[in-house]
Amino acid sequence: MLKSLENYPLNGFYDEALATPDHPRPAAAELFKRLEDTPFDSFQEMQKGAETAIAQLGISFTVYSDKGNIDRLWPFDVFPRTIEAGEWQKISSGLKQRLRALNRFIEDVYNEQAIFKAGIMPLQIIASSKDYRPECQGMQLKHNAWAAICGSDLVRDAAGKIYVLEDNLRVPSGVSYMLENRAVMKQVMPEVFRDLNILPVNQYPLQLLSMLRSLCTSDCADPEVVVLTPGIYNSAYYEHAYLAHEMGVELVEGSDLLVLSDNYVYMRNIDGLKRVDVIYRRIDDAFMDPEVFRADSTLGVPGLMRAWRAGKVAIANAPGCGVADDKVVYAYVPEMIRFYLGEEPLIENVPTYLCDRQEERDYVLEHLAELVVKPANESGGYGLLIGPRATAAELADFRQRILNNPRNYIAQPTLNLSTVPTLCEANLEPRHVDLRPFILQGEKSFVTAGGLTRVALQKGSLVVNSSQGGGSKDTWIVVTEESI
Amino acid sequence: MLSRVAERVYWLARYVERVENTARLAKVHTQLMLDLPKSVQMSWFGLVQITGNEDQFSQHYGQVRSEQNCMHFLLADRSNSASLISSLWWARENIRTTRDILPREAWSHINELYLLVKAQQSDFAERKTRNALLSQIIQACQAFSGMLSGTMSNNDTYRFLKLGMLIERADMTTRLIDEGGLFVAQQQFNNEDEAHFSSVLWAHLLRSISAYFMYRLAYQTEISGEDVLTFLTQDRHFARSISFCLDEILRLSPALPNSLALQKAVQQLGWQIAQQQGKIGSSELHLHLDWIQRELCAINGLLYQLWFAPKQVA
Known part of the structure; x- marks a missing residue:
């Protein structure tokens, strides 16, 4: 057992690290063995080391205002959240299943509307959805990839059961922080990484790139992929730049792109115009094309919808996919899985x-x-x-x-979210967490090994959002002897 | 390469070069104050004049041209757009928006330097701590340039970085010579002993751009203003001479698309500089340097026409 966890209160919640006050869960067992005698102040030192690394790497999320920008450092807690690899395997199958069904649903909404005709969902839900885009009617996408990138929020209740709390299908963010958290942890706990069998997370950018390439609408051998950002004043700019860099593709702003009368999208290069095949957009539908949506948008590209409808460019996530990112639609996901896939849902809804x-x-x-x-x-x-x-x-x-x-x-x-030991002022104390894995769907499906664990740093709080005082933890998918 | 990105890396390099040169300037000036005799009038305000920001200075500090005010204005004042910390801030903003095409270390390097300077800017107030911090800044800038040249492919990104560095460097060299020339012209040396200090001054100037040693290798005689001037403007081998910077631009520009107009302009400027020279201590020199600065500015404008904001058929 961990010395620093003596007197750790379990309070009736499911703790991700401790099964009982004296026993770690299997996924945390090796970690506990390595850190057995580590006194609390060593954890504090590791925490300090992590914070220094975060400042140096400039891992920030930015709050911009008229009075200038406030660059807030990414809040991070050094005590990792562990999940057993066998359990993760099941969760990730469930997540892929869910996204497949959601994508079938979106295509259905803009085409036959079979699920409504079958009486499984009332059509009125779509009519009253603010993210339904009539401009998308009749569009059929390669690989069904409307929501090509999805971030689903998972929670665990007091009985230890995992639920999906919501699916973020518009422009989900946070994946770069998952990757950076791992980089930081490797710096502060190198020995532990050597000794434990933790699944790596760093293949994500390449998986993302290969997924994006698979969306190219023509069959060119080397599609030009770009990341479209609203620019430096967006709070997730750091992530946009990070992903573009890791994929080795251009990070473009709306003003870098233009659509010509041939309906192709081009970017303005030093040697003239260059065609763009796939756009990973990180701006909302409403700002994407001033010709179709908000005319006052200076972030978008006039004519982009025209190019997309003509099949000259692929956009991820596709316009209009927000129709499935609605908490009422969410309630029907289990039904969708049965309807479109003929399967039983592997992960339940709350x-x-x-x-x-x-x-x-x-x-x-x-x-x-x-x-x-x-x-x-x-x-x-x-x-x-x-x-x-x-x-x-x-x-x-x-x-x-x-x-x-x-x-x-x-x-x-009200869910009794599970807890993880977290560095507080004088002790390791339980704090509530959720988990956001990222799921890709193009030619193939992919789920990150773990995801971004968000933690409510306030005692008793259930709000994990970084914009509201939440922090984050590295998430370890641990291969134990049991899972082999 | 995106036009917008080309523009940002170009300015990134200019700002980093400016940070380094500003740090050198302040450091050497501080040291010179210790070497010159009391009778020689040497002001801190000269530093403000070099960067061409006299008006802004008087708005903030009025007529109090003290060491502390001048140093604060030049190094730590965020409201002075040409101060060291402002240049560093701009370098950081530019790298933040181009980090996707630069090596990862590029960002952490500049970000760390910015955080360091921001945290320790009170060190600029005292001579002792100021010098240590300035040396650290110079080293960091050199390490940054070295890291880039050691890890980057010789691609368009790298060429725009070099363009920015070379143009900023040439510009700074003209400003330095101008300062030295003005200073010598203004001095009334009372006797031969004091006249000797004009060579102290030129040595200081050379040191301020790390040119002293290379100058010594090229000229073994006593340091004279005329030789320094020739060395810094026309030498074909010294990395900070104007001619050398222009030669380098010529060397790298053919690899950039549609660069013919740039090659022509730079070549012509090079010829003109080789043929002309102002005389130390004369107003003619100041005009000559001013003209070079304007020509460099025109080259900067040409970059916009060719690459950063070309008119495209939409």
């Missing part, structure tokens, strides 16, 4: 109440103080109500909001 349904709404309104209520279309943990922590006024406010616009709200039971 039980979800749709406020649009009379019965479920009544239940939600009756049990508001016990539930988490989320708007259907927000991300980043904004605009949600955590029932057990809400004031009477907040509860009343949400009751009214739900009644005014039931389609826009869903509710879920």
Whole structure:
């Protein structure tokens, strides 16, 4: 056992490292053996080392404002989160299955709409979705790759069961931090890496590149792939540059691209114009093409939708795929898996109440103080109500909001998220975590080994978003003797 | 290569070169103050004049041209766009937006330097700590250039980096000579002993761009202003002479697309510089240097026409 974990309180949550106060879980056993006698202040030293490395590498996420930019260093906790490789194998099959179904669904939405005709989902969900794009009707994509890159958030409840909390299909971010976290951990705990069998994460950029290349609409041997960024003022700019660099492709801004009358996309190079075949875009639909969407957008490329519809360029993720990134649609994913794939879901959804349904709404309104209520279309943990922590006024406010616009709200039971030992002021203490793996779907499917573990650094808090005081941890998929 | 990216790496190299040159300037100036006799008037303000920012200086500090004010303005003042820390900030912003095409170390190198200077900028106030920090900055800039030339392919990115470095370097050399020339012209040396200090001054100038040793190898006689001037403008072998910088630009530009106009312009400037020379201490020299600066500026403009913002048929 770890000396530094004496008096570690388990509090009835599922702890990712400890099975009982005296026993580590199998995935953490080797780690505990290596760090057995490590005193708390050595952990603090490692933490300091990690923070220095992060400052030097300039791993930051940026909050830009009129008053100039605030470069915040990436918050990182040095104690890793471990998952057993055998379990991960099952999770990753489940994630691939899910994304396959979601992509079939998106193509269906813009074509036959079979799932609605079969009466499995009400068509009204699409009619009222703010991310449904009529401009995408009739489009059929190579490999069905609408959401070619997906970041799904996983949580584990008190019984140790894994659920999907949401699927981020628009422009999911965070993967560069997963890669950087690993680089930092290798610096601060090199011996542990040598001794443990931890699956590597660094093949992601190459997998991403080969997936993007597989999307090329013509059969050219060497497609030109670019990453389209809104520019340095975007908080994820660091990641855009990181991925472009790792893939060895150009990082372009909207003004670098233009669409000519032949409907091809070109980039402005020092030796003239060069054709672009695949665009990994990191800007929202609304800003992508001022000819079609927001006319005031200076970030986009006029004519881009025209080029895409003409099949002259592939865009990942495809325009309009946000239609499946909606918490009401989420509730139907298990049904989609059965409908499109004829399979049973390998990972379950968190039980979800749709406020649009009379019965479920009544239940939600009756049990508001016990539930988490989320708007259907927000991300980043904004605009949600955590029932057990809400004031009477907040509860009343949400009751009214739900009644005014039931389609826009869903509710879920408050989850007892699992915990991981985390460096706090004087001790290693349990803090709640979630996990965002990244899933790719092109010619082949791919899931990262682990993903980005986000941790709520505040005691008792369940909010893990980095924009709201969350931190991150390296995630180790550990091959134990059992899994071999 | 993207036009926008070419422009940013070009400026990245210019800013790094500027950081290094500014650090050298401040360091050598501080040392010179210790060597010159009390009777020789030597002001800190000369440093501000070199960078052509007198107006901005007086807006901030009025007429108080003290060592502390001049050093702060030149090194640590973020509101002075030509200060060392501003140049470093701009270098960092440019590298941040081009890190995808540069070696990974390039970013961490400049970022670390920026964090260091930002954390220790109070060191600029005191001579003792200032020199140590300046030496560290110079070393870091040299290591940066060395790292790039040692790890990068000889590709367009590298050529634009070199273009930026060479143009900035040539420009800085004209400003240095100008400072020396002005200073000599303004001095009333009272006797032969003090006249000897003009060679101290030229030696200091040479040192400020690490040219002293190479000058010594080329000229074994006593240091004279005329020789220094010839060396720094026309020498074909010294890495910081204007002619050498132009030769280098000529050497690398044929590999860039559509570079004929640049080759012609640089060649012509090279010929003109080889034929003309101002006289030390005369107003003619100042005009001559001013003209070179304007020509370099025109070459900078040409880069925009050819590569950074060409008119394209859309």
